[in-house]
Amino acid sequence: MDWLLNFPQLDAGFLLNTKRFIDGSLKALTRGYGQSIEEFFYPLLQVLTFFEQVMIRAPWPLVIIAFAAIAWYAARRWTEVAAVVLTLVLIGLMGLWKETMMTISLVLSATIFSIAVGIPLGIVMNRYKRVGAAMKGVLDVMQTMPPFVYLIPVVMLLGIGRVPGFIAVVVYAVPPIIRLTDLGIRLVDKEVLEAADAFGCSRSQKLWKVQMPLAIPTVMAGINQTIMMALGMVVIASMIGVQGLGLSVLQAINNQYFTQGIFSGFAIVGIAIIFDRISQAYGRRLQQHRGTTHE
Amino acid sequence: MSKSETSIEIRNLYKIFGPDPKAWVDPVRRGMSKEELGNSHGHILGLNDINISMPAGKIQVIMGLSGSGKSTLIRHINRLIEPTAGSIVIDGRNILEMSEDELREFRRRGTAMVFQKFALLPHRTVMDNVTFGLEVRGIDKAKSREGAMRWIERVGLKGFETRYPSELSGGMQQRVGLARALNNDTSILLMDEAYSALDPLIRTDMQTMLLDLQKELGKTIVFITHDLDEALRLGDNVVILRDGSIVQQGDSQEILLRPADDYIQRFVKDVNRGRYIKIDRIMEPLNGTEAGSLPRLALGTPLEIAVKELSDTSSSAAVVTGAGGRPVGIVSQRSIMAAL
Numbered sequence: 081m082d083w084l085l086n087f088p089q090l091d092a093g094f095l096l097n098t099k100r101f102i103d104g105s106l107k108a109l110t111r112g113y114g115q116s117i118e119e120f121f122y123p124l125l126q127v128l129t130f131f132e133q134v135m136i137r138a139p140w141p142l143v144i145i146a147f148a149a150i151a152w153y154a155a156r157r158w159t160e161v162a163a164v165v166l167t168l169v170l171i172g173l174m175g176l177w178k179e180t181m182m183t184i185s186l187v188l189s190a191t192i193f194s195i196a197v198g199i200p201l202g203i204v205m206n207r208y209k210r211v212g213a214a215m216k217g218v219l220d221v222m223q224t225m226p227p228f229v230y231l232i233p234v235v236m237l238l239g240i241g242r243v244p245g246f247i248a249v250v251v252y253a254v255p256p257i258i259r260l261t262d263l264g265i266r267l268v269d270k271e272v273l274e275a276a277d278a279f280g281c282s283r284s285q286k287l288w289k290v291q292m293p294l295a296i297p298t299v300m301a302g303i304n305q306t307i308m309m310a311l312g313m314v315v316i317a318s319m320i321g322v323q324g325l326g327l328s329v330l331q332a333i334n335n336q337y338f339t340q341g342i343f344s345g346f347a348i349v350g351i352a353i354i355f356d357r358i359s360q361a362y363g364r365r366l367q368q369h370r371g372t373t374h375e
Numbered sequence: 376m377s378k379s380e381t382s383i384e385i386r387n388l389y390k391i392f393g394p395d396p397k398a399w400v401d402p403v404r405r406g407m408s409k410e411e412l413g414n415s416h417g418h419i420l421g422l423n424d425i426n427i428s429m430p431a432g433k434i435q436v437i438m439g440l441s442g443s444g445k446s447t448l449i450r451h452i453n454r455l456i457e458p459t460a461g462s463i464v465i466d467g468r469n470i471l472e473m474s475e476d477e478l479r480e481f482r483r484r485g486t487a488m489v490f491q492k493f494a495l496l497p498h499r500t501v502m503d504n505v506t507f508g509l510e511v512r513g514i515d516k517a518k519s520r521e522g523a524m525r526w527i528e529r530v531g532l533k534g535f536e537t538r539y540p541s542e543l544s545g546g547m548q549q550r551v552g553l554a555r556a557l558n559n560d561t562s563i564l565l566m567d568e569a570y571s572a573l574d575p576l577i578r579t580d581m582q583t584m585l586l587d588l589q590k591e592l593g594k595t596i597v598f599i600t601h602d603l604d605e606a607l608r609l610g611d612n613v614v615i616l617r618d619g620s621i622v623q624q625g626d627s628q629e630i631l632l633r634p635a636d637d638y639i640q641r642f643v644k645d646v647n648r649g650r651y652i653k654i655d656r657i658m659e660p661l662n663g664t665e666a667g668s669l670p671r672l673a674l675g676t677p678l679e680i681a682v683k684e685l686s687d688t689s690s691s692a693a694v695v696t697g698a699g700g701r702p703v704g705i706v707s708q709r710s711i712m713a714a715l
């Protein structure tokens with residue numbers, strides 16, 4: 081009866097050897113190519129550092145004005161602008177300005193990169209059904225795999241610092257944009273597509289003149305989710321050397337500083353709300369003329 | 376603008392929907408019914424041996440109940456749907472032999488379409504919707520604006536150029552749809568139940584507008600409807616479809632006076648025949664009748680008007696006059712009543 085109670089697992093020696101082999105080759109890879117991999121990512125590191133420096137060094141009133149302007153442009157409502165200004169002022173008063181700027185800089189650069197990669201991938205996923213099915217599988221894995229797991233090879237290859245943090249955040253945050261770009265294109269009204277065909281649109285004309293413009297509200301929803309997920313990753317990313325609010329939380333956990341934890345936590349929530357409000361309001365404004373026509 | 380010289384010849388057209396449509400063309404040719412094909416073999420008979428010659432510069436109406444295959448048929452003319460068998464010859468050219476590029480050119484320059492649910496681009500203004508077809512052809516927006524403006528005015532939407540479709544009523548949206556199609560300056564205009572979604576009054580307005588435009592433009596128009604009144608009012612020629620087959624084709628007079636079967640009889644029953652039947656159809660030869668004292672009616676007068684004239688003058692017959700007022704026949708009150 082023994083075999084019924086204990087699952088017949090692979091031979092222990094075999095498992096051990098497999099693990100050793102894989103880890104060993106990864107380590108060899110790191111030793112052999114670590115230098116060139118780092119060099120490859122060097123430009124990225126420079127961009128990230130530059131962006132962060134701009135955010136930190138910019139005079140705080142300028143930053144607040146810039147965010148207020150963005151909020152106004154996106155939402156066209158004073159309540160949104162006021163909420164943004166108030167949140168930033170509170171964060172500053174709590175002494176978390178620098179950390180917040182670092183975090184915003186990482187989240188924004190990860191989001192911009194995710195948009196740049198995610199929208200084309202979403203289009204590919206929509207256009208080529210086979211590739212799309214395969215991509216869906218990969219995205220499912222990306223979204224359910226605990227981030228710590230894929231942080232291991234990233235850290236092994238790149239060490240700790242901004243670049244691995246950035247990669248971890250992007251991997252975690254890019255799936256919604258890809259999925260919702262695909263979905264947005266699929267949701268375009270069949271009749272409108274038929275009209276595009278009837279007027280002799282080529283494939284690319286159909287994509288750029290009809291499908292993408294009409295998919296934009298859905299894509300915006302994807303961007304919103306991506307921003308939220310990137311923010312959610314900030315604390316985890318701090319474990320691999322990303323500075324900012326996440327690190328502040330991490331220190332608070334390690335040292336049992338309850339108040340510092342709460343403050344940093346609220347700062348994260350604050351910028352989450354700002355980003356969420358702004359991107360949603362912008363999405364709604366785009367939606368205005370892109371929903372289905374009445375009747 | 377010159378009259379369209381583009382005729383459309385549809386020959387032995389079959390369309391079967393399903394996993395293996397080609398295999399079922401022969402059984403259908405040998406007489407398999409839509410029910411049998413559907414119930415026992417899991418294929419849908421969309422169109423069954425359609426033959427129509429649509430003359431250039433006329434309005435060809437295709438009528439039938441919902442599901443009779445009207446949309447399927449009209450979409451073959453610009454090949455939005457590929458036939459299972461048959462040929463479609465436009466301007467002497469079988470469009471089924473066109474390559475993908477040729478087909479795109481043909482759709483851009485040869486045909487324009489108006490849709491039942493308008494199918495406007497919701498993110499574009501009225502103006503940008505109307506210039507869409509030319510934009511697709513690569514014509515600069517600045518250049519096409521002027522012409523587009525003329526059509527926008529012509530369909531009665533002056534002042535609405537910068538509005539979005541969602542800000543317009545259904546009738547106005549369809550005016551945009553029509554302007555968008557007309558702005559392409561094609562010889563063929565395809566209208567798939569273009570007016571079915573509109574309220575009756577607006578619908579009548581739009582019909583009048585189409586007839587006025589057609590007098591000027593003389594396009595080859597294919598107009599789909601499920602409404603007999605609309606068919607009779609607009610159609611130079613009417614095809615009646617049922618379950619994917621043609622049950623009758625002819626001009627409105629023929630359909631009203633000689634409905635081919637019960638199906639059409641049912642359509643015809645509720646229609647105001649007096650408005651569509653003309654005295655030409657029921658007049659009798661003069662045979663030397665003394666015409667002097669009788670009232671005169673011109674050829675092409677609808678029975679409705681003829682009855683009124685006769686009762687106003689309280690006579691039992693009228694002389695029918697042709698070109699230049701020359702008497703060509705006679706109609707009696709009795710024969711008018713019989714036809715009504």
Ligand SMILES: Nc1ncnc2c1ncn2[C@@H]1O[C@H](COP(=O)(O)OP(=O)(O)O)[C@@H](O)[C@H]1O
Binds near residue numbers: 419440442444445448
């Ligand atoms: N893509 C399709 N696949 C299967 N059946 C279809 C398809 N398109 C139309 N049909 C069927 O063909 C018939 C005719 O449809 P349609 O041309 O839309 O009719 P109508 O426009 O006259 O209402 C219907 O029975 C419909 O269910």
Ligand SMILES: [Mg+2]
Binds near residue numbers: 445446447568
């Ligand atoms: Mg239809």
